[in-house]
Structures are given as C-alpha cells and as structure tokens.
Amino acid sequence: MTQQAAPETVVEPSDSEKSKRTTKWLGIAVAVSIVVFIYASFFYAPEDSVQGVVQRIFYVHVASAWIAALAFFVVFLGSIGYLAKRNLRWDAYAGASAEVGLLFTTVVLVTGMMWGKAIWGVYWTWEPRLTSVLVLWLLYLAYVALRAYVPDPSRKARFSAVLGIVAFLDVPIVYLSVKWWRTLHPEQVIVTEQGPQLPASMIVALMVGLVAMTLVYVYFVRLRFNVNDLEQQIKREVAK
Amino acid sequence: MTALASREVESSAPSAVPSTLVVEGLGKEFGWTRVLSNVSLTINEGEYVALMGSNGVGKTTLLRMCAGLSVPTEGSVSIAGVDLRRAGPGLRRRVGFVSHESLLYPDLTGRENLEFHARLFGVNDPESAIAALSELLDLDGILDRPAGVLSRGNRQRLTLARALLHGPRIVLLDEPFTGLDEESSDRLLAVLDALVASGRTVVMTTHDRAVAEAGPRRLIMLDNRTVAVDRELPVPTRQSAPAPSEPPAFTRPSLTTPPKLFRAAWAIAAKDLRVEFRTRDVIGSAGLFALAVLITASFTMPTGAAASAGAATGVLWISILFAVLLGVGRTMARESADRGIEGLLLSPAPRESVFMGKALASLVLMAVVDIVIIPLFLVMMTSDGAGSNPFALIGTVALGTLGLVIVASLFSGIAVGSRLGESMLPILVMPVVIPLMVGSVELTRLALGAGDSSSVWQWLGILAGFDLMVLLAAIAMFRYVIEE
DSSP states (O other), rough: OOOSSSBBBOOOOOHHHHHHHHHHHHHHHHHHHHHHHHIIIISSSSTTTBGGGGGGGHHHHHHHHHHHHHHHHHHHHHHHHHHHHHHHHHHHHHHHHHHHHHHHHHHHHHHHHHHHHHHHHSSSSOHHHHHHHHHHHHHHHHHHHHHTOOSHHHHHHHHHHHHHHHHHHHHHHHHHHHHSSSOOOOOOOOTTTOOOOOOOOHHHHHHHHHHHHHHHHHHHHHHHHHHHHHHHHHHHHHHH | OOOHHHSOOOOOOTTTTTOOEEEEEEEEETTEEEEEEEEEEEEEETTEEEESTTTSSHHHHHHHHHTSSOSSSSEEEEEEEGGGGGGOOOHHHHHHHEESSOOTTTTTTTHHHHHHHHHHHHSSSSHHHHHHHHHHHTTTTTTTTGGGSSHHHHHHHHHHHHHHHTTSSEEEEEEEETTOOOOHHHHHHHHHHHHHHHHHHEEEEEOOHHHHSSSSSEEEETTTTTEEEEEOOOOOOOOOOSSSSSSOOOOOOOOOOOHHHHHHHHHHHHHHHHHHHHHHHHIIIHHHHHHHHHHHHHSSSSOOOOHTTTTHHHHHHOOOHHHHHHHHHHHHHHHHGGHHHHHHHSSSSOOOHHHHHHHHHHHHHHHHHHHHHHHHHHHSOOEEEEEEEEHHHHHHHHHHHHHHHHHHHHHHHHTTTSSGGGGGGHHHHHHHHHHHHHHHHHHHHHTTTTGOOOOOOOOHHHHHHHHHHHHHHHHHHHHHHHHH
C-alpha cells in the first residue's frame, strides 16, 4: 500500500506558566477590545440615515462573517497540514478552529436574521446568500459531529481533514453567491471596484470590530487547544 | 490525478533484487496507546519465520505494517530497499497477505473472487493460475460456491489462494491455522514448506508453539512492545502424518502489467455490479424507497402544470437523494464486510481507481432507479408535457444523480468508519449537496416548462461545474479515507 505520509507524531502537552500568562493577557486584551468595539459601533459611528439604529448590527455581523471565513480557512490549512505531516497538532488546530468558526457563523446567522426582520420584515428568506451561509453552518456542524463519532484520534484526524478540505470549497461559493445569483442581500460595500462605499467613521468602527473579533477568535482557539491538550494527557494516563 | 499517481513511486527495485524485508526503528501508536516501539528486523528472502507473543503484543500490527496496510507512527518498513510509503504497483505485487479476515466477497463464488484479484494483480492467465492453486490447496468443490457459505477451513484455503494468486515473494500470514482441522493444518504446513522451498519468504504469526516449531527456522518473539527474542529454530523433526497427498511445487504465475486507472476502476465496478446482480439489495432498498416516496407524495401533491412549478420537483429530488444515500451506503458497507477494501489496498490498482470503480457502479445502479422513477414521476405528477424540454430533463437527472453519487461515494468510506456507521452518511452528505439539490430542483422545474427556459443552459453549466469540482476533490481525497 502506498503510504506517502510522514509518520504521525503525538501532541505533547504544551501548557506552561508562560503559556498561562499569555492566555491571561490575551483575555484582558479581548475584554478591552470588546469594550472599545461596543463604543465604536454604538457611539462613535454615526447612525445610518436610511436604516436607522438597526444598521449598527452591521459591525458585529460583518466582522463575525470575516472571522468565520478565517476560521474555516485555518481548518482547511490544518486539514492539509495533517494529511501531509500526519501530526495530530495540525488536527487539533483544525478542530478548535472549526468549533470557533461554527460559533461565529451562528453569530452571523442570528444577527442577519435580526437585521432581516427589521429591514425585510421576515427573519428568514430562502435567498442564495442566506442559504449558502446556512449550508456553511451545516457543513461545519457535520464536521464537529463527525469528530464526536470517531473515537480513534488518528482516524478522526484523517476523516476530519477530508471533510475540512471539501467543506472549505463551499466558502468561495458563499462569497461569490451574491454575484452568481440575484439576491436580496446587500451588495458588498467594503471591497468594491470603486473602493469602500462607507463613511470613514463607519469603516473605523468595522475595523475595530475586526480586531476585537480576531482577538476573540485567537483566544477561544487557544483555550480550546489547551483543553484538547488536557484531554490528551488524561487519556494517555488512562491508557497506560 | 497525474500528480497523485506520480507520488506513487514505482518500486524501482528490479525483479532481480532480493525481496529482503527490513524493519527499522518501527513504532506504532493507536490513539493514546503505544502498541510497538523501536522494532528492528531484517528478514532475508527465503526465510521461514514464526512471529509469536501474547495477545495484544502487536503481532498483527507489525504484520499489517509489513503488508503496507498500516502507516508506522515512527520508523520504516522497506522491501528490496524501497520504503513501503513509496511503494508502487511492482512492490505491492511482491507481497501476499493472509489476514484475520478473509478479504473475500461473500456473495461471489471462490472462482469469481480469485478472478477479480487476478485481474487487479495483472495475472496473465487467471484460469491456469487458479487451476494450479486449486491443485496446490485442494480447492475442488469450493471454487464454485459463494465464499460466504464456506466453512472456516475452506474459506481459509480460499484466502490463502487469494494471497498466493499473483506469486508473491513474501507471504505474510496472520494466525493462518486458526479454525483449521488437523488435516487442513498439515496441508497448510506442507504448502508453506513448498513456498519456502521455492525461495519465498514466509512470515506467520501464531500462538501455537508446536506450529512454530513444525516448519519455521526462525522465531521472533514480541514482548513489551518490542522484539524480545530473535533466534534460529532447529530443523523441524516433524514426522507427523504427512499431508494426504504431497502438494506439487509452488510455481509463480506469469504476470502482465497491472491494470491502469480506468481498467482497474472498471474491474472494481464490474465486481460491484456482479455482487448487486446476485443480491439486488441496493436496487431493492433504494428503488423501493424512491417509489414509496413518490407514490405517497402523489396523494398530497397537486398534479398537472402546478406540480412542475411547485413542490413535486422537490419531492422527486428528495426521493433520488435518499435512494442514493441508501444505495451508496450499502455498497460501501458491503465492501467493508470481511474487509474487502483491504484486498483492494493490497493490490497494485491505483488508489484513485477504487473511488472511481465504486462511484461508477453506484452511478449505474442509481441510473436504473432513475429510469424507473422518472417516468412514474412524469405520469403521476406532471401535466401532458407541453412546453417541457426532455433533453434538459435527462441532463438534469444525469448531472444531479452524478453529483449525488460522487459526494456520497466519498463520504460513505468515512461513514462506515465512524461509530454511527451508515447512519452518518446523511449528516455528511446533505450539507454538501444542498446547492446541487437546489440547482437540480430549479432545473427540473425549468425543464418541465415552468419558468424562464432561457436559463436552462446556465443552470446545466452550474450543475456540471459542481459535479466537476466534487469529482476532482473526491478523486484527490478518497485515498485518505481508505488508507489507515
């Protein structure tokens, strides 16, 4: 049988005093950035003249969507890394990132539904952009479910990697769906041929949101990764 | 595809290079359990080795790594100087493996099983090779019976025939004497003697010291995850009852080039279709399910023109989706029974051909289901057909079914390897195929004359693009699903 992959190596416990300190400071940075983000989106940015206060949901909605895409890209990279190196650390990052990405996608869906109810009059409509984000959410829910149903770590990592790569192929479909199909979803306003179509203060609020959400993402992935390390230590002890 | 194939470095070792089996610093962990540690061995061509040790010490794991069925956690296994991780078809043909499971298809006869493996291994004249093995292993009377109905002893002989069919230079046997009566054991010992006499290497695991001392000239004992004893055994003084008739000397069959991608895929698909022809369980379950959904829905759906514009097309595609899930899940579950998939992995067939063969067989079976349910759908749920586009309908059904089969075939290998088994398949497949389902429903509606028919070609293009994308992903990914 062809076995081109490198030998597996085992995730070793990595938490240390230094690591705990880093996690603590990261937590503080997350708290501060969230406070700044709330201020920027609710007080600094002006109220939209057409949509009113509801438009302010845009900052957390868009920032969460970008971070979800980042999280699933990390799953994609972790999946390729695992298949190439057969090192369970790659799988641990992919697994942690998928869970956090799923959380951010949930935020995207919920905030989108809240906005939709206020602007369109309905929480949900089966238009392509919403449908494809829901598909994305279901894909990574399946990814997380799969990990729960494959007990052997190596097999779990291998199967998850395959799904992680295939699922990521859906991300560009989500991104491009606005252009591919006629859609009720607002056109992109940040990345356009004419440049950003927003006032500078709104862009600043959005950027603050991106930084805050990125810190939240890194913090959560780090916590999940540490929990994974502890789980492995316990299981190793039990297996001895 | 080519890039993947090229990673499978052909064993550059020419056939004249001795098939020395070298194990260096080998270790294996399953999850958090270390099974083997720092195992190093050299087994020269023509050696006859007994591998012993208590239960769970790692004998089977070591043998599976030597057969290339399991990836070492650390260290390496090489044959004729070529690392098994880079083994090509030529190297794989040097090894014959008899595992705990038969790796046979229970619904095929012994002869059909052997013919299938002969085809995958590129045996030149399968009929003669099977006849020679029949004489060697006394297979008369069992070759034309389904493998699933054979006794343990008879199945074991057939398993051995499968492993020897391509004339391997190294024969690995995992507990080959388990379940054999005395006469069969004597015959097997005589066969192993004949193999060694013809210059083959034989390595077998056993718990039975009497068996270990009856033929093997070298004993390797595993303990505490590594080699504890490695010594020569005295020349056996076995004077026990000889085999009923002295088996003929082992001869190597002539081999031709092993089948390339498409021929191997076709061989695998033909095997699956033959099994289905015999059992009819995929067509039965998938077809009946689809029919039941349509008939039930026909009582609640509007008929005529309203149907093509309404929910009826959705019902049609839900019935096709679940038919595919049932059918493809069953096909892969059948492959996993008795570890038939490992028989494919031991063969020199390209890994991609396994996916292509399984998907092709499933596609043929689902096409049969489509042929039954589509006319029924048209009769029961649509109008007189005015304004419909039959070519678009055929294209939609073909592309939609193809996409579903590709995705389901990729994930069926994952599903059967999970704790949920086949029940996992819908969880994995459905999110991926939602865009395909939406496209297929919309296109079916357009093909039936509802909506703007000018966008038919655009939708067909989207379905074809989706199919192409998942096909490429599946071909690239499937090897990671099936390889341990």
